[in-house]
Structure formats: C-alpha cells, structure tokens
Amino acid sequence: MFTFVMRNLLNGVTLIFVVTGATFLLIHMSGGNIARNILGDDATIEEVKAKAAELGLDRPLLTQYWNWLSGVLSGDWGNSYFSSQSVASAMNTRLPVTLSLIFLSIAITAVVSVILGTWAASRGGAVDRLVQFLSVAGFALPNYWIALVLVLLVALPLQGIFAATGYVPLSESFTGWLSTITLPALAVSIGGVSSVAQQVRGSMLDTLRRDFIRTLRSRGVSRNAILYRHALRNAASPAMTVLSLQFIAMLGGAVIIEQIFALPGLGSLVTTASLQGDIPIVMGVVTYMVAVIVIVNLVIDFANGWLNPKARIE
Amino acid sequence: MTADTPRDIAGPPTGRDKLGSGLLRNPMGLVSCVVLALILVVGVFAPWIVPFDPEATNLQRTNTPPGGAYLLGGDGSGRDILSRLIAATRVTVVASILATGTAMILGVSAGLLAGYLGGAVDATSSWVANMLMALPAIVVLIALYAVTGASTSISMIAFGVLVAPSFFRLVRTLVVGVKNELYVDAARVSGLSNLRILSRHVLYVVRAPIIIQASFVAGVAISMQAGLEFIGLGNQGQPSWGGMLKEAFDNLYVAPLQLVWPGLMLGITVSALVLLGNALRDELEGSRNVRQKRPTSVIPSSSDGDTSNALAVSSKHDNNVLLSLEDLKIAYPMSGGQSKEVVHGVTLRVHTGEVLGLVGETGSGKSQTAFTTLGLLPPDASMSGTVSFRGTRLVAQNEKQMAKMRGKVIGYVPQEPMNNLDPCFRVGQQLIYGLRAATGQSKAEAKTRLLKLLDRVGISDPQATFAAYPHEISGGMAQRVLIAGAVASKPELLIADEPTTALDVTVQAEILDLLRELQSERGMGVMLVTHNFGVVADLCDRVAVMQNGKLVETGSTSDVFADPKHDYTKMLLDSILDQDQLRTELRTGGKVST
C-alpha cells in the first residue's frame, strides 16, 4: 500500500513539473510578442526591448523558468502585467468560486451516476432507457450548450429562484449560494453523469454475469447484498477511472460555463488574461488547475485501491 | 466445457466487410450519414450558396425577426444569419478535419508502434499519453491563445495533439490484444513478415474502431472549437457557430431567438457524429452482444404457470428420492422472436446419499440441467417441467422460493475456482456472508465453523487463507475454499459442475478424494456434472448420459461401463483412448537427458 501511495504521489508531482515547464517554455519562446502585446502596436522596437528587459524576458529560458519556479515554491507567483495585482491574491479571490462549482458538480455526478447506473443495471426499463439516452445526449451536446438552454428555459423564467448571473459565497448565504451555483453545477455535471452512469451500468452488468455472482447466489446470498455489496464494489473500479477522466473534462467545461453565468472564477480570469497576454496569470491558473487535477486523481486512486485489493499491487 | 451452442451451423459463405451496408440499414446510422453529408456539402460549397455576403451589414435589418429578406433574420450588426451560418459551416468542417486528422495520425501510429513493439517505445509513449490526458484541453488552448493569437487551425491542431491519446490508447490496447492472439503466433510461425502481419491481422482489427473513435473525436473537436469562439478566443474575422452563439448571448434580452440557430446547427452536427459513432459501434459489435448487453427481467414460468405456484407434496413420493426432475425443458430466446430449446424433456432422480454423474459433451445441456436445480439459469431462459426436492415441488423461476433452498439444502461447487471468488473481498469474509445468508448464525459462530471446515478440506493454515484475498491463493486452494463454502451449511444435495476440469491432474485426484470423503461423512446426495469418464468411474454410483439436450441412458456406474445400452454411450466409451495401443520406439530413437 505504501508503494502504491508513493507511486501515485510521484506521478502527480512529475505531472505538475512537466506541465508547468512545457507551458512556460511554449509561452516564452515568443518572448518578443509578450512585450509587444502589453505595449500595443504603437510602441517602438526600443520600447518593446526595454519592456522585455524589465520583465526579465530577455534572459535564458531556463533561468526564467527557474526564477518563476523558485518564486512559486516560496509563495510568490509574480504580479499581473496589467493590473499590478499579485497573482496569488487574484487566485485567492477566484479559486473558491471555481472549486465550489467543481466539487458540487463532481458530487452530483458521483451520486446521480451510482443511483442511475445501478438502477438501470438491476431493473432495466425506463431508467435504463434514460441512462442510454443521457449517455448519447450528454456526450453529443456541449455542456455550454446545455448551460445556454438552462439560462433560456430555467433561469430567465424563474428569476426569483435561480440567478442567471453572479455569485454569492457560501460563507455569506447558503440559499444565495445555492441559487447562483445550482444551474452551473447542473450544466457541468450532465456530461459527467452521462458517461459515468453509463459506465456504472455497464460494469455492473458485466460483474453480474461473472461466475462468482452465481456462486454467491448458490449460497443463498440475497439479491440486494449481491447488487450493492458485491456487484457495485466490483463495478466501482472502472467507474472511478471514468470519473477521474470526467473530472478533467468537467474542469474544462467549468471554464466556459462560469462565463455564461458570470461567476467570478478562474475561467473568466484566465480567458481575459489570455486575451491580454497576461502571462503570470495564465501560468498561475494552469498550475492551480493541474494541481487540483492531481489532488483529485490521487483521492480517486486511493478510493480505488481501498475498494479493489488488486489495484494496490498492479 | 462450457455449454455453448454448436458453432458448425453452415450457412452461405460470408464476406468480410459488412460494416458499411449494415450501417445504412440502421435507421440512426442512416439519418446521421445523411445529415453529415448535407453539412459537408454545405461546407464545401459555402462560398457559392450563401444568399448574402456573410460580413455585409445592413443596419436597417439589425435584429430583424426571421422571414424577411434575411430568411433567419438579421443579427445585432444587421448581417444575414443564414449566410453566416453557412459560411461558419465551412469553418467548422475544416476545423474538425484538422483536429481529427492530427489526433488520428499521431495516435494511431504511436499506438501501432507501442502495441506491436512494446518495451521502451511503449513505456515512453504511454507515459506521454497519460500526461496529455491529465490536462484540461480548454485550459491549454486558452493558454496557447496567449502565444499564438487567434488561429483556428493552430488551436485545432493543438487540440488534435491533446486528444491523440484517445486514439493511442484504443489502438495500443487492440494491438496488444491481437499480438497475443494465437493466430498471430501462427502467422509468425508460417513465416509472415512483421509488416505483413501488421497489415493482414492487426490493421483489420483496428480499422473499424478507429473510424468510430474518429467520429466521436470530430464531434468533440467541433464543440471545443465552438466553445473557444464562444468565450471570445476565436478568429473574429470569420463567422463561426461559437462566435454567433456569443453574439446572440450578448443580445439575449433583445432577440433570444438568435441563440437558437447556431445552437441548433451545433447540436445537430455534434449529435449526428456521436450517433454515427454509436451506430457504427453497434454494427461492429453486432448481434453477438445484443442478447447479453441488455438487462432482462426474470421471465415468468411458461407452460405450467398457474399450477406450479403452489407447493404441493406429490402423493407417490419415494422417501429415498432427494431430487427429482420431471420432463425438464429449457429454451432460450433467439433473435427474431423464436426460441431455441436446449434441453428437451429430461427426467432424472438423485437418491439420498448417492453420487449421480451427469455426463455429456459440449452442448449436451448437462450444465443447464444442473443450474435449473439451483434455480440459477440465466434470467432470459424459459423452463418447463418440474423440479422436486424430497417430494416438494419447486418452481425454478420463483426466486424467493429458490433462494430459500439455495445454500441451505442445496450446495454448489463451480468449475473455475479462480473465477468463483469475489476478488474484492477476503476469502473468509465472503464465506461468512454465504454461511450467514443460509443459516443466520452469528459472525463468530460462522467464523469458528468455517475455520474448522477449512482445516477439514485440507488447507494447512486456515487462519491465513481466511484472511487472504482470492488473488493470493492457488487454484487448487481456491477449489478447496469453494467446497468448504458449499458444504458449510450442511446441504443435503451438492451440485458439482465440472469441479476438477480446470485443475491439474494431481490436484484433481486430491479434490476427488476430498469430495468422496465429505460425501460419505455427511451422506449427501451429489449431482456431479462432468465430461470425464475417469472422474465418473472414480466417484459416481450412477451415471446419466446426455446428448444434445436429451437423456440417452441412465444406470449404475458398473452396468453402464460394463454394458452400455445406447449407441451414443458406446461411442463415447469407445472414444476413450485405448490404453493398450502403444507406438513402439523408432529404432533410431533420439535421446533425452534427465
């Protein structure tokens, strides 16, 4: 178990280094453009050069990366090129919004998928057809498309209940938070539910056809125990693999959906930063997001190892 | 030996490539194909079929409703929505081709190489693929925008790189699977070159899945591209569905209808691609999975449904008869509403303390007969006839009634020991679940009894085995555990389905000894399903021989072996390899050193 934990942790840390390194190199290979972007088209070549020197963009790439990295490790993420606000403080105001959206979404996805998938596998019928339909619809329709429909058909007619725009932090008002976060979370999780529920259904059906289920039944083990204790647990492992991939997709989807519902999260921050060429902010958001993915995947891996003894040794 | 249907049903010779024609017979596939063809045509001929210049503004027609000179109305800048939709179709088609093409070229070639070569190539490319998959594509594309600015082609090629792992993993898994197939070994032994093997055996298998994956990826690429445009990170100089969505969204309170057109185009196109992929996949998986993939509810008992619900003790019951099957028939539904009968009216008895061998070849229906006794036929099987236990008539499809019998009075020993333990639970834990379900004992009582029993079935360290996971014990040990589980609740009848077929011959002998000892200790009746006459000779008091779903001969073991009556039994006994026929050593005999 210890090696299992260490290996996953090491993989996660490596991922963060590789991604930040690659992003950094990619962005800074066009060092001149960054300064030009900031100053606009009217600036002279000398002004651009001076700006680049001021920002340290003229130094060797590895030096720049090292400076950035050592800054991050000591808590200094740099400052925005445009607003002189520190990246860390921008993150601190934006991150909670995105996290509350994304965690609510993953919770909805996990719970609804298990209920729908198990039901579809054990009883069939209308729920099974719903899962089948969802798996196509949720995959075929982009989540921002669904978000737009929700705005048109739910938020606008029911303005008292759901807010079409804005965000109320959980710490201020629970109902306010709920009214601003529910629709975005719904839009983010539909895609996740569609594929995770389908996976739960599929692996439940596969498990129910396996020989040991027959043997358990032959001992007189009840139908419910077989379904919820044995089949569900065996089905959990492939379902969680899909969940961890879906989480990445959901995080990406949140970036767009935040902007539809005007949630002040990382999505609008990184979009604006990218349009302006505000590199420190872009780097900060990318790093934060990859870190969140690594942490969530670690948690899912642990849960997997706990549920499935074989996963621990493989 | 599994009881599968005979495979030598000769039909007309079949061609290889039916995927295409099958797709057009599938209504979903046909509709998707037509929609996609239309979109492609519109995309290709866009410059010639637009009614207006898509960029031309006419301020008088700003936000006009549909139906005027602008068929779908005008947008917030007074441009023709229809013309813009058509022009944007072209952009979309190009974008999806770029992304899908990039992903396919990278993913498929890397997957083929990694799968076929293995080793360091495989390790490296798998590592890279895992890295790419852990990235949220849209965030990377947003970051990339900061460098490259607005360029649909660059962002779509980058997206292609980001989704290449989906092709990579698909192809790699398929290739690894094919590489381990015996027919690839056979091709290698036949002297085929690597390139030939790849093109002849491997490409054939990966071709269709790649096409399916491509249609999914194209769909995802279109929504990704539109998403980027929607948040403003697109090329403002050209019309696009995503850009139009954004403009309409900004215009939401003035003309909400404008949101519908690009939304519809986007939804229809992506859905058509996904449905096409689904239709292709259904076509590829074909009928072989159709029956199994759907959850089916229990089919009610067929012919004797009204009478059999009541438990009745038949008057002419012989006290020695433990289990009695009367005119048992089992059928499975076939495609096309018909059903195929696999057991045709079997009547047989197991007496108290008797070992009955049920013998037959593949497809004889022997396992089906045994499962009926346990009420464990697959849910789509339909059954008629009666099963009585000690004179009490059971209804095999009455799940509640059968559940009461299972475990308590009838125990079951399966064929493949390693597949018959739940891999997620410790051995002891699942034995306790079973025993408590049957007897309602306390956990501690159950544990004490099971530990004693594990010792009895010849497990040297019962405590350690009790705490082990199934993957930590050997096949022989697993079969001992399963036997312990079957007899723990002291059943009167044991159904053993090929209990030694999967085991080595030395382990088989030990398991047969164990079964014999347990049977005589407890006076259980045993129904032993097997194809091996040696096992029958070793263990059985009586034999029942089955052929193609019919019982052809029953008798005491010594009688049947000494004087078989039915031709089929004679044929089977004759096919046992003649122990007296021996080939003499060639005079030139080679040497084997010990």
Added chain:
Amino acid sequence: MNPLLAIEDLRVSFGSGLGRRHAKEVLHGISMSIEAGETLGLVGESGSGKTTIGRAVLGLTAASGGRIVFDGQQISHLNMAQRRKLAKNLQAVFQDPYTSLNPALTISDVLSEPLIAQGSGSSEARTVIADLLDKVGLPSDSARRLPREFSGGQRQRIAIARALALDPKLIVCDEPVSSLDLSTQGKVLDLLIEIQERTGVAYLFISHDLAVVRHISHRVAVLRGGHIVETGSARQVTSEPEHAYTKQLLLASPVADPIAQKERRERRSRLTALDSPSDRLVKDA
C-alpha cells in the same frame, strides 16, 4: 546420424527487461532430441514449462541460454528473415482452435498464408489448398467459409492443414486436443498419426494428459518445474514409471473403469502415505 531437433541445456527466463535481477527462470537447462518421423511427447502440469519449450523452438520466446539445433542449423538466435526461411520445415498446431484462426479470414486465406509467405502464386495455392482440405478430411467447399462456421474439431483440422501446407519436417503440437470433446479427441489424434505415417513428419507433442501423450508418442519426457524428471519409451514412462513424480501423475489420472480406478486409487493412497512426494520431488528436481 544427427537428430532432427536437438535441444541442449535450454534456459528461458521471463521478467522485466531492465536488469536480470527480476528475471525468473522457468526452464532450467532442458536437453532433448527428436528424430525424423518420431513423436516426442512432453507431459507436465501447469507451470512445468512445457509450452515454453515449444514456443522457444518456434522462436516465439527467446532462449536465455543453451542451444536449439534443427536440421543441422542452430536456430535459437535467428533474426526475423532467417526465421521466416525456417517456416518451411518447422510448423505448429496450437491449443485453442477458436483463437488460432483469425475470425475475419476465410479458410482459404488461412491456408494460403504460409504458401504466400514462401512465395507461391495464388493459382498454385488453390490446388494445394484443395489437396490439404482433403488430407485432413474436410469438404473442399470449406475453403470459402469463415472459421466460425466450423466446430472445434473441424477448426483443429484446419489448423493441422495449415501446418502441413509447406510439407514440414517437424510440427510443434501444443495441447492440440485438450480443448476438444472426447469423441473428437481420438479422431484428431488418429489423423495426426496417419499423417505422420504417410509423410514422415516428426512431432513435438505437448500435453498435460498422460493418456493422450501415451497414445501418440514414441517416446515421452516428463517435465516438472522447468526440469525433465523422467524420459524413455512411451511404454516405459506411462506403464512402469521410475520417478516418483511420474508415478504420482500416472496414478492421479483416473481411468474410465470403476474397478481399475478403485485399484489405482488405492495404489495412489499407498504411495501418498509412504512419503509426501511433493516435498521430496522439489529437492530431486
């Protein structure tokens, strides 16, 4: 005269390619030989390494030590091109007739595979295929059909036809009848014997079933844990074995005769009571 196949001190290890430390040796120095036209039966339980010997001879598994000499040529470390030339004389029949034929290829495609690999033209191949199908007792219209239209026994006949296509000197048969029904088993074995008597091909016949090996082999070698424990004529090894493990193997396989089996069972329990052979054998081996 040199034997057709000579295996000398063959060793095979499996395990991670990086560093030999993790490698696990499964064959610990196997030596044996086969004459032209002879059947050598190789019998052993799961994990004995019997299949690995066959795969090493066929070049599907790399040898980590020792030599394999076939027809005067050292073949244990051939490159791909040399291996392909060898295919003419060295063929195989595998265990599972369901996976040893590509489900997507017609029987004609399957059978022409070795012919085309050796450079035959397609019309030439067609005549050979008709002849091959006839040899293994299948109707000539089988050529246009797909493998799934045939039963297990028929498929194994097809696999045998494929092995015969190039008129080889040695066929490695890896458990060729163990997935077949009893009534089919005997027929396939008799077909193999008949072919051998007609063509003079040699077999390396691998099986877990002593009765099957006894039926077809001239000589038998018994394998356990990667070592050969006993070897000799089929009669000697399968009737009066010398080694305790072979005795145990023989007595453990039940005979289809209630009276003989009762006696065999009693002999076995006496042997087991005498000492615990499984412990002793490990040191022996």
